[in-house]
Amino acid sequence: MALQNVDYKLPTRQNIDSIVDRVFRDKRLELKVKVNRASAIAITSDFWTSLGNESYCGVTAHWIDSEWLLQSVTLDCIGVTERHFAQNVAEIYTNLAGE
Helix, strand or coil, X not given: CCCCCCCCCCCCHHHHHHXXXXXXXXXXXXXXXXXXXXXXXXXXXXXXXXXXXXXXXXXXXXXXXXXXXXXXXXXXXXXXXXXXXXXXXXXXXXXXXXX
8 A cells, every 4th residue: 555645744843832832821821810710719739759759849729610610720830849848838839829
């Protein structure tokens, strides 16, 4: 079976990067609008250590929307080098709130 001559041009790495970046920015803006509409938000965080002994912190927002459905979004997942003391956790929250 012979292959047909197809005039398909593979996207470049730059094109894919640009598409992923645009989707990320659009989704981030959409989530900011949803979070801003919430009358009250609960923030949770979870710290864990990988098998490679690297520490991470995941921060999640939870709220009830106008349709009375629970909404949850991951606000950030960051590598953490400091100990999980209250002051360091407060700094993570403060930095996240500034974004």
